[in-house]
Amino acid sequence: MNKPVAVKESMGDKLFLFLVYAFLLFILIIVLYPLIYIVSSSFSSPQAVISGRVWLFPVEPSLAGYKAIFSNPQILTGYANSLFYTFFGVLINVSMTVMLAYPLSKSTFLGRNFIMVILVITMMFSGGLIPYYLTVKMLGILDTRWAMLLPGALAVWQVIIARTFFQSTIPKELGEAAELDGCSDFGFLWRIVLPLSKPILAVLVLLYAVGHWNAYFDALIFLKSQELFPLQIILRNILILNSIDASMMVDANQMAAMQGLRDLLKFSLIVVATVPVLAIYPFVQKYFVQGIMIGSLKG
Amino acid sequence: MPRGATERQIGIRQSRSRSSIRHTAPAAARQNIERQRKVVRSGNRLEKQAAAEIRLLVEYCSLTPSSPFHYRGYQTSSYPERKWSTIIPSIGGLEVKKAGRIGLGENRMVRLKGPARKMKRHWQLYLLVLLPLAYIVIFKYIPMYGAQIAFRDFSPVRGFTGSEWVGLKNFSDFFNSPNFWLLIKNTLIISVYSLLIVFPAPIILALALNEIRNARFKKTVQMVTFAPYFISTVVMVSMIILFLSPRLGFVDSIVKFLGMESINFMGIPDFFSSIFVWSNVWQGIGYGAVIYLAALAGVNPDLYEAAKVDGASRFQKVLHIDIPGIMPAAIILLILNVGQIMNVGFEKIYLMQNPLNTSTSEVISTYVYKIGLLGANFSFSAAVDLFNSVINLILLLAVNYFARRISDNSLW
Numbered sequence: 001m002n003k004p005v006a007v008k009e010s011m012g013d014k015l016f017l018f019l020v021y022a023f024l025l026f027i028l029i030i031v032l033y034p035l036i037y038i039v040s041s042s043f044s045s046p047q048a049v050i051s052g053r054v055w056l057f058p059v060e061p062s063l064a065g066y067k068a069i070f071s072n073p074q075i076l077t078g079y080a081n082s083l084f085y086t087f088f089g090v091l092i093n094v095s096m097t098v099m100l101a102y103p104l105s106k107s108t109f110l111g112r113n114f115i116m117v118i119l120v121i122t123m124m125f126s127g128g129l130i131p132y133y134l135t136v137k138m139l140g141i142l143d144t145r146w147a148m149l150l151p152g153a154l155a156v157w158q159v160i161i162a163r164t165f166f167q168s169t170i171p172k173e174l175g176e177a178a179e180l181d182g183c184s185d186f187g188f189l190w191r192i193v194l195p196l197s198k199p200i201l202a203v204l205v206l207l208y209a210v211g212h213w214n215a216y217f218d219a220l221i222f223l224k225s226q227e228l229f230p231l232q233i234i235l236r237n238i239l240i241l242n243s244i245d246a247s248m249m250v251d252a253n254q255m256a257a258m259q260g261l262r263d264l265l266k267f268s269l270i271v272v273a274t275v276p277v278l279a280i281y282p283f284v285q286k287y288f289v290q291g292i293m294i295g296s297l298k299g
Numbered sequence: 300m301p302r303g304a305t306e307r308q309i310g311i312r313q314s315r316s317r318s319s320i321r322h323t324a325p326a327a328a329r330q331n332i333e334r335q336r337k338v339v340r341s342g343n344r345l346e347k348q349a350a351a352e353i354r355l356l357v358e359y360c361s362l363t364p365s366s367p368f369h370y371r372g373y374q375t376s377s378y379p380e381r382k383w384s385t386i387i388p389s390i391g392g393l394e395v396k397k398a399g400r401i402g403l404g405e406n407r408m409v410r411l412k413g414p415a416r417k418m419k420r421h422w423q424l425y426l427l428v429l430l431p432l433a434y435i436v437i438f439k440y441i442p443m444y445g446a447q448i449a450f451r452d453f454s455p456v457r458g459f460t461g462s463e464w465v466g467l468k469n470f471s472d473f474f475n476s477p478n479f480w481l482l483i484k485n486t487l488i489i490s491v492y493s494l495l496i497v498f499p500a501p502i503i504l505a506l507a508l509n510e511i512r513n514a515r516f517k518k519t520v521q522m523v524t525f526a527p528y529f530i531s532t533v534v535m536v537s538m539i540i541l542f543l544s545p546r547l548g549f550v551d552s553i554v555k556f557l558g559m560e561s562i563n564f565m566g567i568p569d570f571f572s573s574i575f576v577w578s579n580v581w582q583g584i585g586y587g588a589v590i591y592l593a594a595l596a597g598v599n600p601d602l603y604e605a606a607k608v609d610g611a612s613r614f615q616k617v618l619h620i621d622i623p624g625i626m627p628a629a630i631i632l633l634i635l636n637v638g639q640i641m642n643v644g645f646e647k648i649y650l651m652q653n654p655l656n657t658s659t660s661e662v663i664s665t666y667v668y669k670i671g672l673l674g675a676n677f678s679f680s681a682a683v684d685l686f687n688s689v690i691n692l693i694l695l696l697a698v699n700y701f702a703r704r705i706s707d708n709s710l711w
Contacts, residue, residue: 013613020510024520027504031524031581034538037549050547100431103424110418115428118435124638125692127442128684129664130671134459135442153434185423214531217646221672232533239537240650263547270534277529285522 042066042267049264065268068261075269077227078234085148085230086212093208094201096154101162102189105170119156133221147222148230152215158204165200166193202287210277235273239266449682462678469682478666486662489648490640492576498636500580501587502629506621508588509595510613521592524585536650539578540565566655575651590632591625598624630702638695641687663687 040058041049048059069075103109104116126132132151141147170193178188194201216232223229281288418425444459449469451462473479504524511517530538542548543564551561564570602620611619645664652660663683671680 010612016613017510020507021516024504024507024511024516027584028520028523031527031585034542034581035526037542038538055549096431096434099427103428106421106424108417108421109424115432122435122439122443124695125443125688126439127444127446128681128688129667130677130681130684131442131445131448131459132438133672134445134448134455134677135438137455138458139437150434151438153438154431159431185421185427189427210529214529214533216531216533221668232531235531235533235537236650239533240540266537266541270538273534274530278526281526281529282522285525 038267038270042271046261046264049267064261065264068265069268069272074234078229078231081229082213082231086209089149089212090205090208092149092153094204097158097162097204101159102166102193104163105166119159123156136222142222143224145228148218151218158207162200162204165197170196199287202284206284206288213277231273235269238269446681446685448678449685451678453678469679470686472679473683473686482661482663482666485659486641486643489572489575489643489662492572493579494636494640496576497579497583498633500584502591502625504584505588505591505595506617508592509621521585527582528586530582532646533650535578535582536647539574565653568656568659571656571659575648590628594625594628595621630706634698634702637698638691640694641691
């Protein structure tokens, strides 16, 4: 769409543009380098990692770190748990969000303003951590899988995004026509609204899925049983608290290699924990940007 | 089909002048029209107008009682193929409601429905909302109600309302505790620092990206800077620890390369806020820029043309077109940010803490967690938390007020 520029660019403009490119290149490198460093380190040998020989590309390529991860029962359980929480969590999240957002998008729905006020209040004010914890405790779901699914079953912000989407993309006339033809509200939602709302559903799924996959706080305060821990808690124990128990190391007798393997394991773990979310991002990027825009500009 | 009938139908449809309609209106409708006239004589201007329009409506409907048809949520009888708005252009929701109050509801032909009937017809919508609303009440409003334990001496056996009332004791304990000023100071330093750096960073990135005409480079930068958004807090913090560790990280290699001693960055209290803030910039800059890029895409291209004609430089265009263009979005986000100023992300700070840096890393939220959940001192930490929430709310309201006064951009 570039129109031919009639006026020649001045020196100042050229310099400015050069600075802009330089600035962006700098940002690009700053953001990209740590990511490359992590990935490269994870594929290097333990010795290369501890001696700091990894700069850009893997040194003495090996899969030792990954082998250690996939032979560790704790990490595998965590992975499975995280998949479980993410899958069912997103299922609950998306249905709850649509159930609330769709009626709120109808102008004929009585009390929509009242409900909106109720929702917005929760965004500005909350009871705080302790009453929240005590409420979950009173419900008797502490230290169960429910504690990971129910307390975060709905995000108000996402409801507002979805409501705005329904309001702006589903024409009112469509609803009136469907009603004339004797279509119920359920039928209209299921057969017409949802198929037309794939972009927003993609956004909701991604937002919620990233949230579930990356969440550790709820697990930290609600869960005590090892076998229920999601991946992030296990990551915290290994990566930050540095507590690798004996069962962790497959070759416990290789004491010399252990320290190196332990460091290498961290890099590999970071890759393994981040790849699932990062992998789906390019596919939904288009929708994702759209979703952020809907939520932020119109909401 | 008898010929006469068709002709008559056509005849009716063609004669849409009011007089011919009135002749054919049934007696009941005519009675109603009379009643409307009385209202017209007594009512104010709005009611008169409403009544007049309703009269037309009544006449029309009584002429052809056909299949039910919905107009603006009101069930009426009419020609389905013709919208009321084309017959009576100025008719609107308000007038219809007014007329309903005047007493037209009794008319059998035009069944203007009350709220209850409307709810009955759309009962499915109300059914849908029940479960999410139950969630909101249970997980948002019950904790809000439970926040009253801040004024009580909570014991788990007696519950939220059964525990003994102690008034402001928990608050005064907090204000008098030696930690109070340290917590406030740490929280404010970290949050104000964040606001000054993390908030404008995406704006600068978006403005820079907007200057680029090379679509491929632009997209690459956007994709790459967005990616860290997907990294979880745990992974983010462990990356920070790995990179900054004196033994392993590449930052240490750089430090050594510059001829300095290895530094244990995470162990030095003074570095804590900077590490926290700049790693937030690293992680959030691409995500934050998306909003501003969208705002920039919405800027009227004529403005750039005009600026070009006037001989503006690129930098002047940024200053006088781009920045005003993203101002509304920026102000809204600023308000939201200030409203969260006392909520410095618990998750990240808690993970970044170690025994060496707690003198600058202990903030209100981590303190609440440690005292309340790890120490089981529920009421005291609930009071600390409530104090925090109230400050946030006041800040939000204040900033919103000033934004509205100064710039016309506000949340409400």
